[in-house]
Amino acid sequence: MNFIVEILGGFSALASPEVLAYMIVGFLIGTFFGSVPGLTSVLAIALLLPITYSLDVVPALVMCASIFMSGMYAGSITATTINIPGAPSSMMTSIEGYALMKKGKGANALGHAALGSMIGGVVGALLLIALTPVAAKVSLLIQTPGKFSLILFALVVIVISQRDAIAKGMVATLLGIMIATIGIDVMQPIARFNFGTETLVEGIDMMPLIIGTFAISEILYQAYQRHDPITIDADTRNLAAIRRRDFLPSWHEIREIGLFTYLKSALIGYFIGILPGAGGSMAAFVSYAEAMRKSKKPKEYGKGSREGIAAAESANNSMCGGAFVPMLMFGIPGDPTTAIVLGVLVINGLQPGPRLLDTQLDLIAPMFASLLISALILIPLTLFLLGPYFVKIVSIRKALLYSCIAVVALVGSYVATYSPFQMMLALVFGILAFFLRKQKYPTVTLLLGFILGPDLEQYLRRALSLNDGNPITFVTSPDSLFFLALTAIFFYFMVIRAPKTPKA
Amino acid sequence: MSSVSIAARRESVLLPLFLLIITTIYLATALQITPQFDEGLVGPSFVPVLASLLMYLALFFVFRDALKAPKPALETLESASEGEAETEAEEKPSLAAPIKIVCVTGLYIAVFKTVGYPIATFLYVYALLYLFKLENARQVRRIIYSAIITGVFYVLFAVIFQVRLPLLEGLLP
Known part of the structure; x- marks a missing residue:
């Protein structure tokens, strides 16, 4: 009962003009970053991270949630209009959306993307609210060896999700773990790997790592690639001239897609979101493939299927809700965005875990509400109000954009500790991440290794210390055995029996 | 082999080589950590040493993949006209x-x-x-x-x- 009251309190917190303003600003930032190819909602939240030092925790989390939801949806905008997905999770949408765009039905495709995102986002947020107390109770059952095995499971899944780059994923993850070991030891009051410098005794802060990995490396990567400005053809430019009602999908089209498709895709997206490292791209791909498999019109796929758009968009927005569950209850982020949100929690002194619901639900509930309201109201409202201007977003000059990002990233790094050392660290991590990206190493796994590394070490050493160094405890403890078995199952199906990629 | 493919292969080996050196320095430092109290095998250097060994293993696979990468076919290289080469040079990403x-x-x-x-x-x-x-x-x-x-x-x-x-x-x- 108390839980429901607190959740309702979260909605009333959004009625505060200040919090509401942060939610709307966050949504618009997310829409902008999500829709510009090369920019992502992860980058938007990474840039927001230093600003959260100056913000209260509620507006900061509300803003993060709305950026996450809008960023996921906004990827469909350029995916449909210019066939360049604004976010990787909109790859499937670009196949169907751009085909509709070429038939002169771009507005209709954007409407279906928004409707799918809205339904998926709402379902994901509702499931998050409904299942978080259950997840909290389950997390209480997990003991120290089980916690180690759970984190190991998360890290293994993150690495093997990299498909063609498992070894590189492992290198990046281990690099993250190694960076996390710099500073005071997790069990003993001794400094490790500080190389005689006082500045490294306290360890590496999460913020310069995030800023460097996602913002500085992006600037360097864009400079390296030397992209030509995106050209917009006449048909696309005409989108600005269409009427707002063209965005509304017809009732006939919605019935043809069917409520079941929306709900099934949303459920797929939600549960994929719970898996560590899976993310919106996998959610969209799996639900798209499932919708095609069960479709009455499979031949429409690839030629402008509204059902395909609905399935992909429902799933990737529903994933947002799912990704919060392991982050809030176990401190295990499901994807890079929730990894940065975890940083916001930690900066504000909130510790993820089951006790979060007992003691600080009043701070978390507005974030749940923000996810729901962003999906239910802001997605359709943004499309209706700003839809005709979406195309113009990609016309913004990249030089101005990246200069702004560089200033926010570096000054933001300074803001955290008033020390240029943090700025320099951000630059160093930016250079490292640039070379990793250039050689196709997944930088997301670097961040997740950095975040999960200290807990992995702590639970491993604690479990072994309690059992005189005997590792048998990981097999005799039922919760640990469960996660180890789960790890083996995932490894079997994703690596040993992985579907072979067809060679060209 | 073209200068482009040689450079690409060199780059794909240079980064893991750099990481190999970093890992070796890291491992050497980890082995010198003196614990404040005895925790047995699982002291402050346990995870760093484990991470280093796993890193060596991962880097071995990365090196193997980089060296096994297919070489570009000779006729493909020869067929590239001078004009194409010039265009490529203009648009090629640059450090x-x-x-x-x-x-x-x-x-x-x-x-x-x-x-x-x-x-x-x-x-x-x-x-x-x-x-x-x-x-x-x-x-x-x-x-x-x-x-x-x-x-x-x-x-x-x-x-x-x-x-x-x-x-x-x-x-x-």
Whole structure:
């Protein structure tokens, strides 16, 4: 009962003009970053991270949630209009959306993307609210060896999700773990790997790592690639001239897609979101493939299927809700965005875990509400109000954009500790991440290794210390055995029996 | 083999080589950690040593994959006309711009506290706009854009979020 009251309190917190303003600003930032190819909602939240030092925790989390939801949806905008997905999770949408765009039905495709995102986002947020107390109770059952095995499971899944780059994923993850070991030891009051410098005794802060990995490396990567400005053809430019009602999908089209498709895709997206490292791209791909498999019109796929758009968009927005569950209850982020949100929690002194619901639900509930309201109201409202201007977003000059990002990233790094050392660290991590990206190493796994590394070490050493160094405890403890078995199952199906990629 | 493919292969080996050196330094340092109290096998150096060994294993697979990568077919290389080669050279990604950005950013960080936010940021933004080739023919516009960006973010950080930004700290008495 108390839980429901607190959740309702979260909605009333959004009625505060200040919090509401942060939610709307966050949504618009997310829409902008999500829709510009090369920019992502992860980058938007990474840039927001230093600003959260100056913000209260509620507006900061509300803003993060709305950026996450809008960023996921906004990827469909350029995916449909210019066939360049604004976010990787909109790859499937670009196949169907751009085909509709070429038939002169771009507005209709954007409407279906928004409707799918809205339904998926709402379902994901509702499931998050409904299942978080259950997840909290389950997390209480997990003991120290089980916690180690759970984190190991998360890290293994993150690495093997990299498909063609498992070894590189492992290198990046281990690099993250190694960076996390710099500073005071997790069990003993001794400094490790500080190389005689006082500045490294306290360890590496999460913020310069995030800023460097996602913002500085992006600037360097864009400079390296030397992209030509995106050209917009006449048909696309005409989108600005269409009427707002063209965005509304017809009732006939919605019935043809069917409520079941929306709900099934949303459920797929939600549960994929719970898996560590899976993310919106996998959610969209799996639900798209499932919708095609069960479709009455499979031949429409690839030629402008509204059902395909609905399935992909429902799933990737529903994933947002799912990704919060392991982050809030176990401190295990499901994807890079929730990894940065975890940083916001930690900066504000909130510790993820089951006790979060007992003691600080009043701070978390507005974030749940923000996810729901962003999906239910802001997605359709943004499309209706700003839809005709979406195309113009990609016309913004990249030089101005990246200069702004560089200033926010570096000054933001300074803001955290008033020390240029943090700025320099951000630059160093930016250079490292640039070379990793250039050689196709997944930088997301670097961040997740950095975040999960200290807990992995702590639970491993604690479990072994309690059992005189005997590792048998990981097999005799039922919760640990469960996660180890789960790890083996995932490894079997994703690596040993992985579907072979067809060679060209 | 073309110079492009040789360079690509060299790059794919250089990064893991760098990581191999870093891992070796890391492992050597880990082995020198002296615990404050005895925890048996699982002391402060346990996870770093384990991570290093796993890193060696992962790097072995990365090296193997890099060396096993298929070489480009000879006829494909020969068929590339001179015109195509020129176009490729023009559009090929280059490290020059990122290196310049790193230098400019390093300089910005070095003078940020001494020169202060307004001057340092204005010059930094100007340099970035130049490197990203914004309106290279129009200096005045670039100056205006630099001033606007510097001003906007000053308002955001110093006025809205009330962050104390350095203002000519090192130059004023």
